[in-house]
Amino acid sequence: MxxxxxxxxxxxxxxxxxxxxxxxxxxxxxxxxxxxxxxxxxxxxxxxxxxxxxxxxxxxxxxxxxxxxxxxxxxxxxxxxxxxxxxxxxxxxxxxxxxxxxxxxxxxxxxxxxxxxxxxxxxxxxxxxxxxxxxxxxxxxxxxxxxxxxxxxxxxxxxxxxxxxxxxxxxxxxxxxxxxxxxxxxxxxxxxxxxxxxxxxxxxxxxVNTPLSAREILKAIRVHHWLKNLLVFVPILLGHGWDDHPALLRTALGLICVLAVTSATYILNDIADIDADRQHWSKRGRAIASGRLAAAPAFVASIAAILVALGFALALEPRFAGVLAAYLAVTLAYSFGLKRVPLLDTMIIGILFTSRLVMGITLAGQAYSEWLLTFSMFFFFSLATAKRHTEVVRAGTSGSGSIAARGYEVGDAALTLVFGVATAVASLLIMVLYIVEEVLRRGVYTNPKMLWGVPIALAIWVGRIWLLAHRGRMNDDPVSFALRDKASIVLGTAVGILFVLAL
Structure with a gap:
C-alpha cells in the first residue's frame, strides 16, 4: 500500500x-x-x-x-x-x-x-x-x-x-x-x-513521550467537578449541626471517599466513551482519548481507588457505605448504556445528585427529609435536562440532526424544554412547601421570614439557566457554569446571606 x-x-x-x-x-x-x-x-x-x-x-x-x-x-x-x-x-x-x-x-x-x-x-x-x-x-x-x-x-x-x-x-x-x-x-x-x-x-x-502534566491529570479526574460533592455537607448545615464535631469529621472523611469514587467513575466513563470522544471536537483532547493516559493502567487505578474508598466507607459508617455502593452501581449502569436513553439519562443524574444528600444525612446521623430529597430530584433533573436541551438546540443549528451517543434528536427540543421547565417550576414549589411544612414548624430559625428570599433567588437563577440553554449558550453543565458566571455567583451569595440572617 x-x-x-x-x-x-x-x-x-x-x-x-x-x-x-x-x-x-x-x-x-x-x-x-x-x-x-x-x-x-x-x-x-x-x-x-x-x-x-x-x-x-x-x-x-x-x-x-x-x-x-x-x-x-x-x-x-x-x-x-x-x-x-x-x-x-x-x-x-x-x-x-x-x-x-x-x-x-x-x-x-x-x-x-x-x-x-x-x-x-x-x-x-x-x-x-x-x-x-x-x-x-x-x-x-x-x-x-x-x-x-x-x-x-x-x-x-x-x-x-x-x-x-x-x-x-x-x-x-x-x-x-x-x-x-x-x-x-x-x-x-x-x-x-x-x-x-x-x-x-x-x-x-x-x-520521546511527553509526560502527563499535573494539570492534565487533575482534569482527567475532574477536580473541577469536586465542588458538586460538597452537597454531602448540606444536611448537616440545614440541620444546624455545625457544632457536632464528630458528625463534621465523619462527613469530611466521607467526602474523601465520595471524591475517590466519583473521580474513578469519571475515568471509567472516559474509557467507556473512548471511541465517541475521539470523534468529538473537544473531547478528543481528553487524556485517555488522546492516548496521553493509557486506558489499561487508568482502568486498574480506578478499580483500586473504588475498592479502597468502599472499604474505608464501610469502616466509617456502614449505611454510608451502602449508599456509596448504590451510587457507584447507578453510575456504572449509566456509563454502560443508560446514558444513551433520552430523559432517563437526566433522571439518573438527578438521582446521583440526590444520593449525595442521602450520604450526608447518613454521615450526620440525621432524619431523612422527604421534602429536601424530592426537591433535589426535581431540581437536578431540570438542570441535567437543560444541558441536554442546549446540545439538542446546537445540533439543530449545526444541522447534525442528533447528539452522538446520546439518543436525542433535533425534534426532541420541545420535549426537553417542557420536561426541564416543568420540573424546575415543580422544584420551586416543593421548596416553598419545604419551608412551610418543615422549616417553619421546627422553629429553629430566629428570623425565618428571610428564607422566603431563597426560592425567589433560585427562581431567577433557574430562569436564567433555561433562557441560556434555550438559546444554545450553555457552554457547560449548569453547576459548573454557575461557578464561573457572575450573575450566578451574586445570586448564590445572596442565598448564603439570607440563610445567615435567618439563623
Missing amino acids: TGSLPTDALSMPASGVEETLARAADIAAGPASMLPIVVDLDETLVLTDTLHEQALFALFHQPLTLLRVLPRLKDGRAAFKAGLAADLPFAAVGLPLRTDLVAWLKQQAALGREIHLCSAANTAIVQAVAARLGIFKSAIGSSDTNLKGQAKADLLTRLFPVGFVYVGDSRADLAVWQVASGVVLAGASQAVAAGARALGKPVEAEF
Missing part, C-alpha cells in the same frame, strides 16, 4: 515537526540508508495499545462477547486477539498517532525507502491502520502466531535478509533490534532505550 500521508497525521505544529526531523537528522547513523523501515504499532506508531482498548471496549459495551472470547486465551494470545478482532468493531480513524514519527516516516518514504508495518496486534487491525495512513508497502499482524519478541525477529530476518531498521518501544522489541541493522526509538522508556543502545546498532532517530 502506498500513498500520501493524510492531514490528520500531521496535526502537530509545523515547528515541532521540523525540530523532531532536525534532531533525527543530527543523530542519523551516517549517510541516508536505503534499508527498509519496519514499524511497530502499539504504543509506537499509535500512542495506545489496541488490544487493551478492544478488551475494555468489550467489557463496557459487549461483555457477553468478552466472556465468549476469553476461553480462547488457552490457545494463546494470538487466538484471543483474533476472537476480539472478529467480533468487535474497530475504529482506526480515531486512533491517536505519534505525529512526529509519522512525519519522519513520510520524509523517509519520500526519499525512496520502503516503510512496513509489523505488529503483534491482529492482522485485521494492523491492515486497518495501514490503510488509514497509506504509506506502508506491507502490513503484517498476528494470525496463528503472536508476532512479539523473538517470533517477530525471526519473521523479519526471513523477510529482510539484507537488513532493516526497526521502530519500536518495548522491552520485547530488544529481540528485534538484536537482528536489525538500525534502531529507531519511539516512546521507549529510559531502560529500554539504554538496552537498545547497548546493542551497538546505529540509532537513526528517537521520538
